[in-house]
């Protein structure tokens with residue numbers, strides 16, 4: 001099996017400096033999160049044994065849960081005013097990810113979702129909702145340059 005079977009592009013989920021938000025703890029987790037999802041994608045793309053696919057998926061899912069919790073805790077501690085919206089986005093994504101991990105989703109659908117939903121969601125979420133928080137946080141830290149209250153893009157996130 002190759003990385004381009006069925007026209008699937010598994011190479012779209014790539015960490016780059018364009019994803020850096022300037023919040024060290026969150027940036028480091030995003031880097032690790034992407035690496036874990038990439039490991040799962042690789043297991044699928046390379047046709048590795050089912051146990052390896054499940055193992056890498058379980059690792060990505062566990063990290064997703066702890067990352068969401070950590071990120072939400074930071075937002076809560078900082079008094080982020082859009083926390084509820086952010087939690088809602090995490091919850092919708094979590095429901096999909098958890099469905100994969102529970103074995104309720106057929107393998108074909110897992111593969112398609114990997115190729116489309118997860119990379120798209122991760123990149124968009126980091127670059128929009130998480131970046132919005134980073135901008136707000138910097139505005140709080142430097143009140144002379146407040147974060148722009150407009151420009152929320154939550155409705156653009158595919159779910």
Ligand SMILES: [Fe+2]
Nearest residue numbers: 071125129130
């Ligand atoms: Fe987030």
